[in-house]
Amino acid sequence: MVHERVMEKLSILADAAKYDVSCSSSQSNRKNKDNGLGNAKGYGICHSYTEDGRCVSLLKILLTNHCIFDCAYCVSRKSNDVKRAAFTVQEVVDLTIGFYRRNYIEGLFLSSGIFDNPDYTMERLVRIAKKLRLEENFNGYIHLKAIPGASDELLQQAGMYADRLSVNVEMPTEQSLKLLAPDKNHIDVIKPMEYLKKEIVGHKEEKKLNYKAPLFAPAGQSTQMVIGATQENDMEILGMANYFYDQMNMRRVYYSGYVPISYDNRLPAIGTPVPMIRENRLYQADWLIRLYGFNVNEIVGFDQPNLDLDIDPKLGWALRNMNQFPVDVNTADIELIKRIPGIGFLSARKIVAARKFKKLVPQDLQKLGIAYTRAKYFLAFATPFQLQKDLTSIQIKDQILDSQKSKYKNDFSNQLALF
Structure with a gap:
């Protein structure tokens, strides 16, 4: 009882x-x-x-x-x-x-x-x-x-x-x-x-x-x-x-x-x-405020008091500040590397450690686990950036959202194939 x-x-x-x-x-x-x-x-x-x-x-x-x-x-x-x-x-x-x-x-x-x-x-x-x-x-x-x-x-x-x-x-x-x-x-x-x-x-x-x-x-x-x-x-x-x-x-x-x-x-x-x-x-x-060095007024402001619901706040900041890009990860400060969409806090550390031994190329970043399909729009590697440099912020946003939809669709199809 x-x-x-x-x-x-x-x-x-x-x-x-x-x-x-x-x-x-x-x-x-x-x-x-x-x-x-x-x-x-x-x-x-x-x-x-x-x-x-x-x-x-x-x-x-x-x-x-x-x-x-x-x-x-x-x-x-x-x-x-x-x-x-x-x-x-x-x-x-x-x-x-x-x-x-x-x-x-x-x-x-x-x-x-x-x-x-x-x-x-x-x-x-x-x-x-x-x-x-x-x-x-x-x-x-x-x-x-x-x-x-x-x-x-x-x-x-x-x-x-x-x-x-x-x-x-x-x-x-x-x-x-x-x-x-x-x-x-x-x-x-x-x-x-x-x-x-x-x-x-x-x-x-x-x-x-x-x-x-x-x-x-x-x-x-x-x-x-x-x-x-x-x-x-x-x-x-x-x-x-x-x-x-x-x-x-x-x-x-x-x-x-x-x-x-x-x-x-x-x-x-x-x-x-x-x-x-x-x-x-x-x-x-x-997380951007605590770990990535962002100020609140960089993420939201009187002109945009609410966060975008369709994209994450780091990508939103990058698209509003395209003058900060492209970034060369072989020479940039780690604080700037952390601000690149698709590169996380730990990945930025790995990049800084790896570049001591060789000049990094896109394939190296992919091996380090970054989301390259997102990050490529903001990186200074010659060929990829030349392909993307004429895109507007809206076009970059649309392409990233389209790639996410394709990924989710493929992941869902792969899961169905298991049954």
Whole structure:
């Protein structure tokens, strides 16, 4: 009977947790010690991929879907007619250890609705992490949601036991938060971010001086924005993300397309979810900002406040800046090579390493794994570029899109041939 009740709670609270996408364990380095359970070295998000391409899993649940707030976009809001449940502290600990021993998971992602007040909820999240670390000797990955409005003391304890903490900003602007979550305060979101930034930086400096110094959220902090529930354009969304990266040392900003769950006159109509391609384009732009050296105003601007949906943002930038091309990969700086469509972050490094030994030709780039059918329009190899130099940006775009359609058609035909 007890097992059945816990499994029913798990069904409810795992389903409620699926709307929170701001979980990743990349770059945590918590090692196994004292013959404990697991480690958090390089693990990633639940049923997704780490930066090195491995698919891994986390137990991703809410402590409870009871909530005192009535945020219009949230399935767990207090006015929504859904089945409610709440785990005890010990139930979450037992589930985590049980699933880990069965090799179902590699760690825990734990969020929660707000029981009574932020401190009451945060204290229970901290108790779970503390029990796992100190009583169960669990060294696997733990990601805790930092509850806005919780005390600094509780956040400090959370950082000592968790690998990553995340405070969800939820809406891209303060105006939208006031519209859809009038009970919440934008300052309550920013304040814990600032505190966590200070603690993370301080502990890193202490670790340099004393290698025995304790870890504090070694995988940093992340946040999440709901997109499409209000009318912000991509320039406003990416501008907010850039603020978090610059001012909060945020490890990741996640973008969650609004999913219509019930009628509210403040929200888009039921049946009009945010297109998945918009999420994808925001993530691509986010990578350009974090890893490729792009400024937000190079990707979007007042003349084009939204990302193109038919082409990726790097290709969009290149087509708007044809004066930057062609690029000779044998002499160009790596920062410029990274900006060539079809050449990724790692491929650019391979190119710079390979050109030390010989002058690279198109065949060499193809062996390095770049998307040459896309990159060729922007490269300075004599013959290919002579063939392309008279094309306009629109013509290049059309040819690239046509080649993509042909590739997808051929791939689909090849798959059918297997049956």
